[in-house]
Amino acid sequence: MGQDLPSRTEVIVIGGGVIGCSISYHLARLGITDTLLLERRQLTCGTTWHAAGL
C-alpha cells in the first residue's frame, strides 16, 4: 500500500485473500510476528471478495 518494504523478514506470505490473511493471523497467534503479507492489488480483491467469511 505504498509503504517501503523491509529489507528482511522471517516469513513472507504472498496473496492477501482469506488464505494469506489466515496464515498471517495464525502465525501471529503462534508468536511469529516478523511476517510480511504481500498483496498485488487490495486485500480480499481476489475470489475472497465473493465469500462472506473474511
Ligand SMILES: Cc1cc2nc3c(=O)[nH]c(=O)nc-3n(C[C@H](O)[C@H](O)[C@H](O)COP(=O)(O)OP(=O)(O)OC[C@H]3O[C@@H](n4cnc5c(N)ncnc54)[C@H](O)[C@@H]3O)c2cc1C
Ligand atoms: C463467485 C464465487 C463465490 C464464492 N462464494 C463462496 C462462499 O459463499 N463461501 C465460501 O466459503 N467460499 C466461497 N467462494 C470460494 C472462496 O471465495 C475461495 O475459495 C477463497 O476466497 C480462496 O481464497 P484464496 O486466499 O486462496 O484466494 P484469493 O481470495 O483469490 O486470494 C489470492 C490473492 O493473491 C493475490 N495475488 C495473486 N498473485 C499475486 C502475486 N504474484 N503477488 C501478490 N499477490 C498476489 C490476489 O490479488 C488475491 O488477492 C466463492 C468463490 C467464487 C469465485
